[in-house]
Amino acid sequence: MLKNSHGKPGQHRERHTMKSEHIPKATIGRLAVYIQVLENLLRDGTEVISSEKLASACSVNSSQIRKDLAYFGEFGVRGVGYYVQELITSIKHSLGIDRVWNCALIGVGNLGTALLRHHDFEQRGFVIKAAFDCDPDKIGKELEGMEIVCPTHLKNQAKERGIELGIITTPPDRAQRAANHLVDAGIKGIVNYAPARINVPPHIPVEYVDFFDHLYSLAFQVTLGNFEG
């Protein structure tokens, strides 16, 4: 009765419909990059761009861009290129980020607080609608106009507030319990910032974020470079 909320009852289907079933994960990652670069181009007043130019701005192969986009539709104009604004809109629609996603955050520690404070999430369409923590000292307190609630209330709140995604920012040993609460509440997907793996039913996608992965990767590359240089 409330599940079917992913946007206007779609009888009208435009040209921007999925073409293929399986899309490489790497493609999704690159689409995010394309958006980033395209938005900066738009800010600078560029209206049209070729796959060649966009490719070099993104440091990828131009066929790559055309292939990536082709998974979702035909967004370009032969002999011309892509209209920047239109392409941004199309990519966002393809990714499903042309709408608002209501989120629940579990774990109001350092990181959780930082995420609540900085409103970049909202700007990108991910609105944190409720904050949870099992620490009795925190429960009842307010943060950014949001009351911190015990995770046992997650199920009610999720239904009440139309929450679809969960954000885990607990310490590692609490991550699994947080995940269980989210699953139990019928959440559709989880972003896990806690440095621990979690187990959830296979139909629920989980994205792991570790802020240090990239630093590790960088350290490795620099170390390697030193051997060669």
Place this chain on the structure above:
Amino acid sequence: MLKNSHGKPGQHRERHTMKSEHIPKATIGRLAVYIQVLENLLRDGTEVISSEKLASACSVNSSQIRKDLAYFGEFGVRGVGYYVQELITSIKHSLGIDRVWNCALIGVGNLGTALLRHHDFEQRGFVIKAAFDCDPDKIGKELEGMEIVCPTHLKNQAKERGIELGIITTPPDRAQRAANHLVDAGIKGIVNYAPARINVPPHIPVEYVDFFDHLYSLAFQVTLGNFEG
């Protein structure tokens, strides 16, 4: 005159020496995951683990783990498995994160401030030694015991304080300028949190971090799931 370096005439070879020249980027990413899981295992008192068990904890194939580790050496014991503590140490050494990396941060806005405040970086061996911003209102102010300095001083400070890595947390339109400062200061690698691509000489590795990539990916997967379900 310096290219031919991938087969250094290694007279003394320990067991923890690189075996192969090229290592897949995906492997590096997984090593970070292995560390995460192994450290949690260690906390729970596990001393030895097989590739099979570790694999299922990391949701990867067990051959994958053995292959990944084999790039760097032979860390396991046949018929037994891997000693957890020893493996953590070995992986960290392989990645070059068994030491301290001094970093400079450019852009003391929302994100930059958050990174300076939370000392998770230091815990993992990445110490922010200096903070820069070109905003006159911010220059001279202190934050977490660190004076905010004009980026024109980067070069001096970098030498003085032994800074090797740069962290960009500026707005997108300032990212390139920040990168130029870092390159000019002789920095060896850059992590770019700004939502913009940057151009640097090819020998300087750049890692891009966008906190929303994973949210986009999640949104996409959930959207897709809804169509299928």
Place this chain on the structure above:
DNA sequence: CGCTGTGAACGCGTTCACAGCC
């Protein structure tokens, strides 16, 4: 003519299967 969209070729990372060692 220019640039997109795409089947075919390629290369690389992943998985398999087993030899090698404890």
Place this chain on the structure above:
DNA sequence: GGCTGTGAACGCGTTCACAGCG
């Protein structure tokens, strides 16, 4: 017997090359 380390096989994403359309 058990589990690691690894060459061989596989599969998939990337790149090439060109047909197709504006």
